[in-house]
Amino acid sequence: MSKFAPQQERLLFLAKVARREIKHLQSTDNRLFAQPLTLVLVAQLDSDEDLAERVEAFISRFGRLQDTLGDKLLPNLLGFVGERTATAVDNLDRAERLGWIKSSDGWNPESSEIKWCSNISKLRKCLLTRSIWGIRA
Secondary structure: OOOOOOOHHHHHHHHHHHHHHHHHHHHHHHHHOOOOOOEEEEOOOOHHHHHHHHHHHHHHHHHHHHHHHHEEEEEEEHHOOOOOOOOHHHHOOOHOOOOOOOOHHHHOOOOOOOOOOOHHHHHHHHHHHHHHHHOOO
């Protein structure tokens, strides 16, 4: 028998999953961006299997972490503290108002401040922008 209520158990589980996903994403980030990602390297994605696999791992792990945090952990946490849950954007706005995150803008793919890789066709541009401007995850 657990000493925690089911809702608490779910939050603990999701926090553990998020920590593991962050660890894996940081590892991939360190390997992918150990050297500047140049136009030359991006042009080699089709022929450099190791680089392509690192890029794919980064995209997958980033998306998985974003899903875990935004679609699972945040709604469960809001419900746990008695807040109403709604759409992902509304949940992020509520988290910002509660002081849990600095700004919900960075999570929004339409944000002018942070441009996320929203689909594979934009990957090269996103990776180049990230490398050129020295943006780190």
